[in-house]
Amino acid sequence: MTENHPRQHRISRLFRARPLPAWSLMATGILTGGLLGGAYGVLKAPTYTATSYVIAVPTEKSDTGSTLGFAQAYGRIATQLAVLGDAQVPAGVSVRTLRDHVRTATSPDAPMIAISASSGRPGQAVGMANAVARALTRQADRTKADTHVQLLQFSQAVKPTTPTSPPAEVTGLVGASAGGLLGGLALLVRPKRRSEDGPVHAPSVPGPAAAADAHGHL
The missing domain is CATH 1.20.5 (Single alpha-helices involved in coiled-coils or other helix-helix interfaces)
Structure with a gap:
């Protein structure tokens, strides 16, 4: 039995799965x-994006310097419930869909607001962007007596022909x-990776005392 043990060990090493290279x-x-x-x-599914642009202009009681600040403010409220609730009917989608798929961007140099809408259908993306832009201009008209700034739709969204995804x-x-x-x-x-036969220990080097003792015995 003891003679077959090394042979069985060698056979098991041959059939042992080799690790994959690094x-x-x-x-x-x-x-x-x-x-x-x-x-x-x-x-x-591909995604299409349509963008409508709105510009802030001063009234007779204001100047162009204040329009930039109001454009930044209106860009932030364009995706709020007050605006999206007014836009959901003409857009034909829910407020939640508008909140998830409409984004706004403003410029630090020009009083312009970009309203972008994304959808799997190009026509729906156009409808959402234009509906939010019109709702935002109506919201600004209600407060222009106090802000002396009004919003105008500078450019309507057009139907995209290529996906943006x-x-x-x-x-x-x-x-x-x-x-x-x-x-x-x-x-x-x-x-x-460990050695198959266990860890390999480096050979120990005898110290000076052990070497001297061995020399005395000789």
């Missing part, structure tokens, strides 16, 4: 991430980059 984790992460990112870009090529590259990063992190945190 570069395989990076390659697997890049390949998996690229496939998942590309599939996401192909399967996800990233194509499959871009999502695939992003996924591959993320997969490679995760593969690199896995290399850093994985445990170090």
Whole structure:
């Protein structure tokens, strides 16, 4: 029985699974991430964005210097309930949909407000952007006697012809980059490979006292 033990040990070592090389984790992460990112870009419905522009102008009792500040303020309230509640009927969507898919942007140099709406249907994106722009101008008309600033729709939104969502090529590259990063992190945190027969200890070097004692015995 004792003679077969070394032989069985050698056979088990032959059939033992060899660990994958280090570069395989990076390659697997890049390949998996690229496939998942590309599939996401192909399967996800395209998104279209339409933008309407509103400009702030002074009334007879105001000057152009105050319009810039009011444009910044109106840009912040364009996505508030008071404006979106007035825009939901002409837009044909709920207030929650407007809140989730409408964004505004202002310029520090010009009293202009950009109102952008995103949707899977180009016509719906146009309707939401124009409806919020008109609701915002009506909101400003109610307070222009106090603010001495009114809003005018500078440019209506037009129907987009190309989607604004990233194509499959871009999502695939992003996924591959993320997969490679995760593969690199896995290399850093994985445990170090141990010897199959246990840890290997370095040979000990006798100190001066042990060497002197051995010399005396000789």
